[in-house]
Amino acid sequence: MEKPKLLLIDGNSLAFRAFYALINQVDRFVNHDGLHTNALVGFNNLLDGIVDPFEPDKALVAWDAGKTTFRTNAYDNYKGNRDKTPQELVEQFEPMREMVRLHGITNYELPDYEADDIIGTMAKAGVAAGYNVTIVTGDRDMRQLVADNITVWITKKGISEIDKYTPNEVSDVYGGLTPDQVVEVKGLQGDPSDNYPGVPGIGEKTAIKLIQEYNTIPELYAQIDDMKASKRKENLIQYQDDAFLSRDLARIRTDAPVTIQLEDLIYQGIQYQDLIPFYQHLDFKQQLVKLANQGYTIAGARESVQEKQVLNVVPLTANNLAHVELLTDDVDFYLELDGDNYHRAAIVGFVLGNQKQGYLASRDLELLTQATPVRKVLENKAVKKNVFNAKETFVALHRYNVNLVGVDFDLLLVSYLLNVNDNSNDLGTVAHEHNYFDVQSDDEVYGKGAKFAILENDTDFFEHLGRKVQAIGALKAPLTQKLVEHEQTDLYTEIELPLTFVLAQMEMTGITVNAERLLGMQSKLTERLSELEQTIHQQAGHEFNIQSPKQLGVILFEEMGLKPLKKTKTGYSTSVEVLEQMTDVPIVASILQYRQLAKILSTYVDGLLRVIHGSDSKVHTRYLQTLTQTGRLSSVDPNLQNIPVRVEEGRQIRAAFEPEQKGWSLLSADYSQIELRVLAHITDDEIMRQAFINDEDIHAATARRIFGLDPDAVVDGNLRRQAKAVNFGIVYGISDFGLAKNIGTDRKTAKNIIETYLLEYSGVKSWTEKIVLDAREKGYVETLSHRRRYLPDIKAKSFNARSFAERTAMNTPIQGSAADIIKIAMIKMQKALDQQNLKSKMLLQVHDELIFEVPEEELELMHQLVPEVMDSAVKLTVPLKVETHEGKTWYDAK
DNA sequence: GCTATCACG
DNA sequence: ACGTACGTGATAGCC
Numbered sequence: 001m002e003k004p005k006l007l008l009i010d011g012n013s014l015a016f017r018a019f020y021a022l023i024n025q026v027d028r029f030v031n032h033d034g035l036h037t038n039a040l041v042g043f044n045n046l047l048d049g050i051v052d053p054f055e056p057d058k059a060l061v062a063w064d065a066g067k068t069t070f071r072t073n074a075y076d077n078y079k080g081n082r083d084k085t086p087q088e089l090v091e092q093f094e095p096m097r098e099m100v101r102l103h104g105i106t107n108y109e110l111p112d113y114e115a116d117d118i119i120g121t122m123a124k125a126g127v128a129a130g131y132n133v134t135i136v137t138g139d140r141d142m143r144q145l146v147a148d149n150i151t152v153w154i155t156k157k158g159i160s161e162i163d164k165y166t167p168n169e170v171s172d173v174y175g176g177l178t179p180d181q182v183v184e185v186k187g188l189q190g191d192p193s194d195n196y197p198g199v200p201g202i203g204e205k206t207a208i209k210l211i212q213e214y215n216t217i218p219e220l221y222a223q224i225d226d227m228k229a230s231k232r233k234e235n236l237i238q239y240q241d242d243a244f245l246s247r248d249l250a251r252i253r254t255d256a257p258v259t260i261q262l263e264d265l266i267y268q269g270i271q272y273q274d275l276i277p278f279y280q281h282l283d284f285k286q287q288l289v290k291l292a293n294q295g296y297t298i299a300g301a302r303e304s305v306q307e308k309q310v311l312n313v314v315p316l317t318a319n320n321l322a323h324v325e326l327l328t329d330d331v332d333f334y335l336e337l338d339g340d341n342y343h344r345a346a347i348v349g350f351v352l353g354n355q356k357q358g359y360l361a362s363r364d365l366e367l368l369t370q371a372t373p374v375r376k377v378l379e380n381k382a383v384k385k386n387v388f389n390a391k392e393t394f395v396a397l398h399r400y401n402v403n404l405v406g407v408d409f410d411l412l413l414v415s416y417l418l419n420v421n422d423n424s425n426d427l428g429t430v431a432h433e434h435n436y437f438d439v440q441s442d443d444e445v446y447g448k449g450a451k452f453a454i455l456e457n458d459t460d461f462f463e464h465l466g467r468k469v470q471a472i473g474a475l476k477a478p479l480t481q482k483l484v485e486h487e488q489t490d491l492y493t494e495i496e497l498p499l500t501f502v503l504a505q506m507e508m509t510g511i512t513v514n515a516e517r518l519l520g521m522q523s524k525l526t527e528r529l530s531e532l533e534q535t536i537h538q539q540a541g542h543e544f545n546i547q548s549p550k551q552l553g554v555i556l557f558e559e560m561g562l563k564p565l566k567k568t569k570t571g572y573s574t575s576v577e578v579l580e581q582m583t584d585v586p587i588v589a590s591i592l593q594y595r596q597l598a599k600i601l602s603t604y605v606d607g608l609l610r611v612i613h614g615s616d617s618k619v620h621t622r623y624l625q626t627l628t629q630t631g632r633l634s635s636v637d638p639n640l641q642n643i644p645v646r647v648e649e650g651r652q653i654r655a656a657f658e659p660e661q662k663g664w665s666l667l668s669a670d671y672s673q674i675e676l677r678v679l680a681h682i683t684d685d686e687i688m689r690q691a692f693i694n695d696e697d698i699h700a701a702t703a704r705r706i707f708g709l710d711p712d713a714v715v716d717g718n719l720r721r722q723a724k725a726v727n728f729g730i731v732y733g734i735s736d737f738g739l740a741k742n743i744g745t746d747r748k749t750a751k752n753i754i755e756t757y758l759l760e761y762s763g764v765k766s767w768t769e770k771i772v773l774d775a776r777e778k779g780y781v782e783t784l785s786h787r788r789r790y791l792p793d794i795k796a797k798s799f800n801a802r803s804f805a806e807r808t809a810m811n812t813p814i815q816g817s818a819a820d821i822i823k824i825a826m827i828k829m830q831k832a833l834d835q836q837n838l839k840s841k842m843l844l845q846v847h848d849e850l851i852f853e854v855p856e857e858e859l860e861l862m863h864q865l866v867p868e869v870m871d872s873a874v875k876l877t878v879p880l881k882v883e884t885h886e887g888k889t890w891y892d893a894k
Numbered sequence: 895g896c897t898a899t900c901a902c903g
Numbered sequence: 904a905c906g907t908a909c910g911t912g913a914t915a916g917c918c
Contacts, residue, residue, distance in 0.1 A: 548916055549898055568898065575899065599900060603913055630910060632903085639912045642902035650901075675903090675909095729908060738908030799905050811909045815903095819910095847903040847910085 003149070006126040006262070007056035008119045010137035011063040011107070015096060017138035017155055018042025019089045026088055027796040031283040035095070036088040040282060043096055047103045050136060050153070050162065058131070058265035059105045060122060062115035063097070069112050071249055078249060080195045095282070102275045104268030108260055116142060117253035122262075123150050124254040129262055136162075141191075144182035144252060146170050175208045184211045187247025196246045199239045201232060217247050272296055285432055292437035293444070311438070312358035313351065313466025315458060316367055316374075323360060324373035330354055330408070331377055332386045332473035334427075335393050336465060338454055341637055342392045343507065343613075343620045347400060348454050351465040352377065355473050361462040369400045384408035386472050388427045391500045391625065395508060409476045413496050416626035417488050418479065420789050423627050431471040434479065439467040491785045491820075496625065499823050502830045502842070503623045503633070510618035511640070511843045511851075514889075517656045518605050525601040532594045539587035546594055549574050560587070596647065604644065604653045611638045618660070623845070630812050631787045631819040632847060641846045643890075657890035659853040665886045667840075667859070668893045669866040670849035672881040673698055674818045675731050681876040682784070682813060685763025692878040699724040705760040706753055726757055730764060731814050733807025768810050775809040783816035784874065785824075821880070822848060825873035832869055838862075851890065859886060 019039035022029065029038040051059065071078045097107045110118055119135055123145055126133040133150045135142060143165050146152050152165045163169070170179045177185070188207040190198020202210070214220035221240060227233045236243070272291065276298060279287045292298050314320070333352045339345035350368055353359035368374050377383050378397065386409040387393050394404045415422060415430045422433045428441035445464050446452050455461035483489050537543045540559070544551045553572035557564045562582055566573040576595075582588045611619050624634045635641040643657075644650025659666055671677075676698055680688040691701045700715040703723035709715065715723075722743050729739045740750035758765035772794070775781050780790045789812045793805035822845065829842055829850065840858050844851040850870070854862045867882035874880075887893035 545916080547899095547914095550916075570897070573898085595900080599914080602915075603901070607913070624911095628910065632910060634911055636912065639902085642900090642912065644901060646902085732909040733907095735907055737906070742908070800907070803905095803907060807908070815910065818903095849903080 003130060003132045004057040005054070006122070006131040006133045006265070007051065007054060007059040007267070008122055008126075008133065008135045009051070009059070009061040009105070010115050010119060010135070010139060010142065011061040011096070011100070012115045013138040014046060014136070014155065015039055015043060015089065015093065018046070019086075019092070024798070027793060027798070027801065030792065031281065033281075035282070036092060037282050037284075039089055039092045040095055040099065041284070044099060044284070044287065046136075046155070047099065047105075051103065051105070052270060054134070056134075056267045058126070058262055059267040060118075060260075060265045061097075061100045061105055061107050062118040062122075063093075063107060063109040064114050065109040065111045069114055071114070073112075075196060075245060075249060077195050082193075082195070098278060102271045102278055104270055106260075106265050108258075110256060110258055113253065113256045117256040118258060120145055120252040120254040121256040121258050122260075122265075125262060131262075141182065141186060141250060142252070143170050143173075144179050144250075145254075146179040175212055177208065177211055181211050181216070183247050183250045184216050186250035187217050187243050190242070190246050191250065194249070196249050197239070197242045198246045199235050199243050201235050206232075217243055280435070288435075288437055289432050289440075293440060298435075298437040311463065311466050311470060313353075313361055313462050313470075314358065315462060316360035316362035316364070318367070320360065321367065321373055323357070324352070324377060326357060327353060327377055328383060330384050330386060330473070330476075332359070332469045332476075333378065333393070334388060334465060334469040334472060335396055336454070337392070337396055340425075341622065342396045343399075343622070345396070347396055349461060349465055350374075351462070351469045353469070355470065359466045359469055361465045361469075363458075363461070365400065369402060375402055378402055378404050381406040386411070386476050388412050388430070388468070388472055389425070390497070391504045391507075391623075394501060394504045398504075398508060407497070409472070409480065410497060410500065411472050411475055411479070412626055413500065414479045414483060414492060417492055417496060417787070418482050418486065420629050420631070420787075425626070427468050427471060431475065434475055436471055436475055438474075439471040440464070486788060487786050488788070491787060495785060495820065495823050495827070498827045500625060502826050503625060505830065506842055506844070507620050507622060509841050509843060510613070510616065510620040511853075512616075512618050512658045512660045513608055513612050514656045514658050515609060515612055515617065518609050518653075521652065521656075522601065522605045522609070525597055525605060529594065529597055529601065532590055532597070536587060536590045536594060539590060546591060547598065552591070556588070560585070562588075597649065600644065600650050600653065604650070608638060608653070608656070621844075628819075629789055629808075631783060631816040631823075633819075633845060640844055651891060653891075655889045655891035658888070661853075661855070664853050664855050665859060665888060666843075666890050666893045667852045667854045667862055667866070667884060667886045668849055668890070669852075669870060669882050669884045671818075671822065671870065672883055674821065674848050674880065675814050676727055677876065677878050677880060678784075678814050678817045678821070679731060679764065680878045682817065683761075683763045683767035684877065685761050685767070688761055688764065689878050695879075695881070699727060702727055702757070706756045708756075722753070726753060729754070730757070730768075731811060733768075733810035735803070735807070771813065772806050772809050775805070781809050781812050783813050783820050785817070785820040787816050787820060789816070818848065821873050822850070822870075825870040826850065828869050828873060829866065832865060836865075851893070854886070 021042055022038035026036060026038050029036060029041055031037055100107050108118060123133045123135060127149045135145060135150065135152045137152065138155050140154055142152050146165050146167055153162045154165065155162050167179060171177065174182065185207040188199050188202045188210060189204050190196055210220060214223065224236060276291060276296060288298050331352055332354055334350065335347060336349040337345040338348045347365055349361065349363045351359050351361035352374065383406055385407045387407055388411040390407045390410040397404045411430060415433065422430065424430055426441045428439045431439050446454060455464065483492055533546065536546055540555050544555060546552060550571060552574050556562045556574065557572045562585065564572045565578050565581060576592065579588050579592055608619065613620060619638055621635045621640045622637055624636060627634050644653055677692055680692055691698055699720050703715045703719040704711060704713055706723060706726060707719055725739060725743045734754055736747045736751040736754060739754060740747045771781060775791050775794045780788050782788050791805045791809055793801040794809065796802040796805065826845060833840060833842065838858055840852050840854040840862055842850060842852050852862060863884050866884060870882045871880040885893045
């Protein structure tokens with residue numbers, strides 16, 4: 001019969017390991033009460049990953065009882081050089097013991113003894129009683145306890161991996177010594193971390209060699225007279241007492257006066273019902289998700305979803321279609337697609353209903369697209385619809401000729417507004433963020449990457465759809481309430497929700513791209529690149545992959561002997577920044593040219609050609625409305641917000657963007673200096689406000705101020721350029737280092753410039769100070785429209801993390817308010833186009849710029865209307881300014 | 895899947 | 904002494 005298993009865990013050493021493994025992120029692991037949880041996370045992983053699968057018969061977690069032990073009594077300095085245990089860890093000890101209890105394991109500590117001694121003693125008792133003993137620890141010295149029936153597991157890499165030691169492995173690492181001899185080695189070697197000395201000049205290598213020869217420290221000293229004379233011999237003799245003392249300190253006791261018996265250590269297994277509220281207290285979302293997936297009920301969630309939801313979902317068929325007609329109030333609706341890009345993906349299922357009347361699910365698209373009650377509900381404005389991702393739902397339905405109206409609640413959008421950090425696009429993940437666990441993520445249900453597959457079994461598929469749509473319904477009330485608490489109801493109902501349909505319209509309209517023109521560029525660029533490639537290979541003396549930074553680094557900095565000015569994590573940096581400082585070398589100039597053209601070809605020419613829809617010769621981007629931390633949009637598939645403009649060769653890409661119809665034009669309208677105007681407004685800086693009120697050249701005005709020129713002096717280009725960089729710096733949350741790098745000066749000069757700036761613009765100065773204090777106090781910053789960004793790192797210990805949060809505190813209200821403004825303008829603009837029945841269409845948004853296609857007869861009107869709408873979007877204490885340009889292509893609209 | 899690079903505001 | 908400008912997305916190379 002197999003022996004019973006006894007598991008002994010070194011709580012103290014593992015707690016320290018777990019804490020320091022995530023020390024960099026200590027401020028990111030904080031629960032809703034401010035309790036740090038980084039060590040708890042690590043410890044929990046250890047219990048889950050190692051202990052629970054191990055299924056011991058008996059288990060114990062041993063802890064140090066206090067500072068003084070028999071070792072400190074024997075040797076004053078024992079562990080005397082240890083820093084005080086950080087408060088962030090101390091506060092985790094008690095919850096950690098609770099965690100151990102809830103995993104069904106006994107905690108134990110013993111005055112005057114360390115955790116090691118408890119383990120040593122119990123290990124010996126276990127062996128005597130016929131157990132196989134396993135010890136888990138972070139302390140390598142515990143290997144002295146290894147024996148035939150005692151295995152020691154030592155964590156490495158923090159606590160994620162373990163090494164297992166039996167007598168064989170100990171022998172391997174200790175050059176053939178036995179576990180007993182570990183203390184002999186330690187005695188000679190000493191231990192700086194425990195602050196005991198050993199013999200000077202003897203490290204681990206020498207200690208092992210000596211013990212191999214003499215077996216033990218007493219035997220060594222018995223024969224020391226025969227040792228041939230050396231400095232080492234002198235040291236051994238002089239520090240004999242230290243050697244014996246250290247050996248004694250290193251030896252783990254196996255006879256500690258423990259007051260527990262093996263019978264007290266019966267492993268109880270995980271106490272799920274109590275572990276769930278405990279995880280909720282710690283905000284261990286992932287653990288809760290795991291438990292929910294195992295079928296445990298996560299009830300009593302902190303926020304507001306109290307009751308376990310009972311799922312009532314049945315297949316929708318021609319026979320029960322009439323049930324849908326009973327849905328006249330709030331309807332929860334969810335549409336499943338087989339891919340991310342809703343301009344192409346197919347609808348593979350849908351589900352609708354409400355908690356009270358139950359849900360109906362189907363894959364039969366006829367029930368959705370024909371003149372059915374389902375369609376009637378979706379197209380009836382009077383029936384409020386609750387969805388997840390209204391834009392996706394609207395666009396996909398539109399492709400099937402269903403016109404979704406009356407959307408009231410968009411779970412994705414609301415969740416994003418409540419906390420921009422939770423920017424997952426997955427319904428399950430979003431629900432988990434709000435402590436709703438009766439639904440799984442799509443990754444879990446459908447698999448991810450290549451393994452993605454919509455469920456084939458109707459029962460399973462409809463259950464997942466049912467759980468999703470039910471989550472939407474369940475979260476509506478609590479999250480809507482939270483919007484009210486955040487004063488974000490207007491932001492949602494007046495800005496983000498209406499905007500989502502404006503964006504949907506823009507995306508569906510798309511923009512025409514002239515593929516022939518791109519193909520022409522493709523062949524020209526390909527040719528030029530192949531010439532450049534030959535030149536570069538000649539200049540290098542042999543062929544290599546120019547696009548490989550690694551190979552390029554070898555050529556430049558090893559073969560050609562250029563001086564590396566900067567390095568990356570993995571090697572030499574070959575970025576523009578670096579290469580531009582060595583353009584006198586011919587190959588460098590060629591490489592820069594090559595890089596530029598290769599980028600244009602691969603990302604823009606080839607990239608755009610790949611995404612032109614065959615049906616209409618257009619590209620249809622998707623604007624991500626719930627991604628950025630500031631409230632800006634982002635654009636994907638393709639990204640139309642980073643089409644080249646600064647360099648002529650790249651700018652030519654814009655010539656491929658055309659109006660859909662012949663004779664029409666593209667019109668672009670951009671806000672001039674919107675972020676600085678927002679800055680002037682929110683800081684209420686009188687000087688800056690006057691500059692904008694007087695419509696001055698803001699960078700020139702700044703230059704006059706910071707360089708002490710006369711108010712009407714002409715500003716030369718260089719000073720204006722520097723002033724512009726300073727203005728940008730202010731918007732980004734300035735640092736002397738960043739500014740110095742940007743304008744190519746030293747840090748001290750940059751520092752002076754910043755000081756002068758803040759002296760001149762005293763309103764800006766007081767605002768930057770206030771906003772950081774504000775962030776520290778509230779934990780978040782806000783834009784003009786109450787868009788909120790939490791900044792947990794604002795109190796971080798790490799200078800780096802804290803500084804970043806401080807810069808963010810300054811930048812987000814500026815960048816985010818500018819984003820608010822253009823969003824409002826877009827809604828008003830779409831309304832104006834609709835109301836005036838104009839043919840012109842709004843096509844693109846590029847952060848501070850809107851692009852329209854306009855028929856000839858509306859050009860004049862649009863040049864007037866667009867700026868009018870944009871600059872009156874909000875009322876600031878400075879004017880907003882909008883400039884328009886038109887042309888036959890986007891390139892020409894400059 | 896990560897890193898380096900480079901395109902935009 | 905620390906080591907930094909803010910916000911994004913796409914591509915290629917490489918493990």
